[in-house]
Amino acid sequence: xxxxxxxxxxxxxxxxxxxxxxxxxxxxxxxxxxxxxxxxxxxxxxxxxxxxxxxxxxxxxxxxxxxxxxxxxxxxxxxxxxxxxxxxxxxxxxxxxxxxxxxxxxxxxxxxxxxxxxxxxxxxxxxxxxxxxxxxxxxxxxxxxxxxxxxxxxxxxxxxxxxxxxxxxxxxxxxxxxxxxxxxxxxxxxxxxxxxxxxxxxxxxxxxxxxxxxxxxxxxxxxxxxxxxxxxxxxxxxxxxxxxxxxxxxxxxxxxxxxxxxxxxxxxxxxxxxxxxxxxxxxxxxxxxxxxxxxxxxxxxxxxxxxxxxxxxxxxxxxxxxxxxxxxxxxxxxxxxxxxxxxxxxxxxxxxxxxxxxxxxxxxxxxxxxxxxxxxxxxxxxxxxxxxxxxxxxxxxxxxxxxxxxxxxxxxxxxxxxxxxxxxxxxxxxxxxxxxxxxxxxxxxxxxxxxxxxxxxxxxxxxxxxxxxxxxxxxxxxxxxxxxxxxxxxxxxxxxxxxxxxxxxxxxxxxxxxxxxxxxxxxxxxxxxxxxxxxxxxxxxxxxxxxxxxxxxxxxxxxxxxxxxxxxxxxxxxxxxxxxxxxxxxxxxxxxxxxxxxxxxxxxxxxxxxxxxxxxxxxxxxxxxxxxxxxxxxxxxxxxxxxxxxxxxxxxxxxxxxxx
Amino acid sequence: xxxxxxxxxxxxxxxxxxxxxxxxxxxxxxxxxxxxxxxxxxxxxxxxxxxxxxxxxxxxxxxxxxxxxxxxxxxxxxxxxxxxxxxxxxxxxxxxxxxxxxxxxxxxxxxxxxxxxxxxxxxxxxxxxxxxxxxxxxxxxxxxxxxxxxxxxxxxxxxxxxxxxxxxxxxxxxxxxxxxxx
Numbered sequence: 001x002x003x004x005x006x007x008x009x010x011x012x013x014x015x016x017x018x019x020x021x022x023x024x025x026x027x028x029x030x031x032x033x034x035x036x037x038x039x040x041x042x043x044x045x046x047x048x049x050x051x052x053x054x055x056x057x058x059x060x061x062x063x064x065x066x067x068x069x070x071x072x073x074x075x076x077x078x079x080x081x082x083x084x085x086x087x088x089x090x091x092x093x094x095x096x097x098x099x100x101x102x103x104x105x106x107x108x109x110x111x112x113x114x115x116x117x118x119x120x121x122x123x124x125x126x127x128x129x130x131x132x133x134x135x136x137x138x139x140x141x142x143x144x145x146x147x148x149x150x151x152x153x154x155x156x157x158x159x160x161x162x163x164x165x166x167x168x169x170x171x172x173x174x175x176x177x178x179x180x181x182x183x184x185x186x187x188x189x190x191x192x193x194x195x196x197x198x199x200x201x202x203x204x205x206x207x208x209x210x211x212x213x214x215x216x217x218x219x220x221x222x223x224x225x226x227x228x229x230x231x232x233x234x235x236x237x238x239x240x241x242x243x244x245x246x247x248x249x250x251x252x253x254x255x256x257x258x259x260x261x262x263x264x265x266x267x268x269x270x271x272x273x274x275x276x277x278x279x280x281x282x283x284x285x286x287x288x289x290x291x292x293x294x295x296x297x298x299x300x301x302x303x304x305x306x307x308x309x310x311x312x313x314x315x316x317x318x319x320x321x322x323x324x325x326x327x328x329x330x331x332x333x334x335x336x337x338x339x340x341x342x343x344x345x346x347x348x349x350x351x352x353x354x355x356x357x358x359x360x361x362x363x364x365x366x367x368x369x370x371x372x373x374x375x376x377x378x379x380x381x382x383x384x385x386x387x388x389x390x391x392x393x394x395x396x397x398x399x400x401x402x403x404x405x406x407x408x409x410x411x412x413x414x415x416x417x418x419x420x421x422x423x424x425x426x427x428x429x430x431x432x433x434x435x436x437x438x439x440x441x442x443x444x445x446x447x448x449x450x451x452x453x454x455x456x457x458x459x460x461x462x463x464x465x466x467x468x469x470x471x472x473x474x475x476x477x478x479x480x481x482x483x484x485x486x487x488x489x490x491x492x493x494x495x496x497x498x499x500x501x502x503x504x505x506x507x508x509x510x511x512x513x514x515x516x517x518x519x520x521x522x523x524x525x526x527x528x529x530x531x532x533x534x535x536x537x538x539x540x541x542x543x544x545x546x547x548x549x550x551x552x553x554x555x556x557x558x559x560x561x562x563x564x565x566x567x568x569x570x571x572x573x574x575x576x577x578x579x580x581x582x583x584x585x586x587x588x589x590x591x592x593x594x595x596x597x598x599x600x601x602x603x604x605x606x607x608x609x610x611x612x613x614x615x616x617x618x619x620x621x622x623x624x625x626x627x628x629x630x631x632x633x634x635x636x637x638x639x640x641x642x643x644x645x646x647x648x649x650x651x652x653x654x655x656x657x658x659x660x
Numbered sequence: 661x662x663x664x665x666x667x668x669x670x671x672x673x674x675x676x677x678x679x680x681x682x683x684x685x686x687x688x689x690x691x692x693x694x695x696x697x698x699x700x701x702x703x704x705x706x707x708x709x710x711x712x713x714x715x716x717x718x719x720x721x722x723x724x725x726x727x728x729x730x731x732x733x734x735x736x737x738x739x740x741x742x743x744x745x746x747x748x749x750x751x752x753x754x755x756x757x758x759x760x761x762x763x764x765x766x767x768x769x770x771x772x773x774x775x776x777x778x779x780x781x782x783x784x785x786x787x788x789x790x791x792x793x794x795x796x797x798x799x800x801x802x803x804x805x806x807x808x809x810x811x812x813x814x815x816x817x818x819x820x821x822x823x824x825x826x827x828x829x830x831x832x833x834x835x836x837x838x839x840x841x842x
Binding site: 384385427450451454456458459478480481482483484485486487488 | 662663664665667671684686687690706709710713714716717719722
């Protein structure tokens with residue numbers, strides 16, 4: 001015989017203002033099986049919880065119904081309170097009479113009637129509740145970090161320093177990401193490579209970090225605590241352990257004029273066998289087979305092999321697949337720049353001296369194609385006047401993306417500042433829509449660019465750029481003075497909008513995490529769970545989540561790391577017990593459930609007799625992946641799947657309670 | 661209203677203004693607080709903040725021919741309220757002075773400009789205003805001899821028009837101020 005307690009919460013006036021809580025309590029008391037009914041101003045308060053616990057004890061309750069706010073708010077609170085009195089926490093049911101009643105209705109009488117109905121439904125359900133145990137999943141205490149930019153490196157280092165093994169996978173030949181391409185960083189003008197290379201070296205030498213560069217994640221399966229990862233280590237054609245990084249091979253390579261350097265954003269050329277930049281980690285060259293003469297001309301050229309002292313070049317190396325099992329993953333794949341050649345009016349791609357911000361960054365850098373001397377790509381002359389155009393692609397819902405790329409205001413101010421420092425007597429003009437400089441020291445930095453370094457800011461857009469007698473004529477508007485202006489510039493730098501790294505959407509699909517319509521990974525909660533993805537065990541960091549600057553990327557890397565260390569501080573991971581459950585006796589192995597499952601939680605399970613003979617194949621639910629969404633329940637033709645806590649008899653009883 | 665920015669001219673003009681103003685044009689935020697509070701801006705062709713921006717961009721012709729610089733009554737509301745402490749009233753003075761020096765005559769605010777000239781002459785020679793002389797010279801210059809004549813008896817009655825002008829004790833100080841501004 002059930003002994004149910006009903007607790008009606010006023011939530012101050014939130015509920016009591018629209019619902020006659022006393023009436024709900026009186027109606028509850030009339031239901032057979034209800035031995036206690038109470039209304040209280042704030043059930044979630046300490047006295048509220050204490051009275052709940054006392055009544056459980058006194059009346060020896062077998063089930064509890066709370067007519068209160070949404071279960072999203074306080075289900076856990078009341079479950080914990082019940083558990084303290086020895087009641088299985090799944091014998092606590094919530095009738096949501098706030099979000100679903102008092103906040104959305106005005107008529108008190110009818111709202112009260114609805115509240116009574118909801119309460120009755122839950123009483124009928126709780127009578128049929130069965131104890132459910134939470135599922136415990138064992139954890140493989142090893143982490144995978146995808147992407148070796150600043151966010152990924154920070155995450156890897158923090159996890160590794162916490163004593164956990166990390167696998168760091170980077171697609172490019174070296175770690176370092178975008179940050180190592182930058183010259184100096186705002187607002188402190190720290191040299192980017194000076195602060196980045198120590199971290200890269202540390203990641204390479206850390207005993208807890210295993211580094212896979214020039215590698216990609218091929219496949220991921222499994223669930224929190226137990227992800228099976230396949231990593232494709234692309235053929236480098238160089239045996240890493242023997243290579244000394246001496247450089248004889250790339251000096252000997254005959255392909256030194258035709259291949260554009262990705263690292264220098266097409267501003268210089270590289271050889272077929274190359275390291276992207278001098279401080280590359282690891283300092284082991286990669287042979288680009290798509291341009292190498294050895295591979296294109298049937299093995300004739302082997303100049304690099306001949307030049308190599310330790311003979312570590314091996315043309316026969318093949319792609320390697322490495323399999324690892326990890327307990328948690330950080331996705332920090334970073335960003336790309338938009339292609340801005342669709343803005344014909346800016347002439348990017350048409351005029352050599354119209355370049356992107358990242359290209360200007362390489363021109364400023366001492367390791368760049370001009371060794372830090374600012375020279376025009378067209379004729380190598382030092383420009384005297386540069387026009388910077390902000391919001392190229394960003395904040396343009398028609399042709400580009402509607403969001404703000406966040407870093408451009410600051411790096412443009414930095415570019416104008418460094419240009420003034422490097423070329424004395426030069427002049428820069430900046431066209432902007434708004435200036436966004438909100439972090440510590442940022443506003444002062446931008447003002448300094450204007451007031452000390454003399455950059456002229458023009459609030460308005462550029463309408464056209466064209467070449468005339470060796471100058472780039474920039475036509476634009478200055479909306480503040482209400483004038484159309486025309487400036488003869490030597491160079492134009494476009495602050496190109498950022499977009500997610502190419503292929504990050506495919507990775508997201510492989511990982512089973514959600515991403516927005518631009519391809520940025522979405523957080524589990526934008527404010528309160530910013531480091532977690534929508535899938536348990538997978539964490540996010542860096543620009544892959546959306547535009548952010550270096551400090552924010554570092555913070556997000558550390559946040560993901562601390563989440564993983566927290567997760568790994570226990571030996572098992574606890575999952576809510578309300579997950580799908582297969583009746584193996586009636587399952588007909590159609591696997592329609594497998595097809596509708598959005599979480600890849602259903603697999604095939606073979607049932608064998610003692611002699612090992614196969615009796616039948618049935619669906620099997622992976623508790624680590626199942627979220628209890630119920631899609632499989634609807635899909636099952638033979639009614640062989642239920643979600644615990646939402647069984648058919650419970651749902652029917654709820655509906656019947658409404659009928660009377 | 662297209663303006664071709666000539667880098668050299670822009671620099672020369674901005675530098676001239678800045679050296680007379682003892683302030684930096686780049687200091688201005690373009691927030692518009694000066695224009696918002698200006699009591700005579702409804703008559704202006706450019707708002708004060710536009711004048712500052714156009715000066716920075718070297719739009720000399722437009723600035724020196726504007727009504728704004730002559731309509732400014734130097735009430736200092738703008739300078740008092742400016743969040744960056746920029747000399748907004750000051751820039752109007754500087755621009756008027758440059759216009760005078762370059763012989764730019766305002767097409768629209770001719771009489772204001774004449775008054776400005778007579779007023780400054782008066783201050784230069786007396787160290788203060790001698791009203792009768794000021795009125796006389798202004799009338800000769802504008803050739804509106806009888807305009808506002810009926811105000812004279814009232815002013816005489818209240819002692820606002822003195823028959824003999826007075827000079828201040830140390831005219832050298834005034835001369836120094838004028839010299840500094842050149």
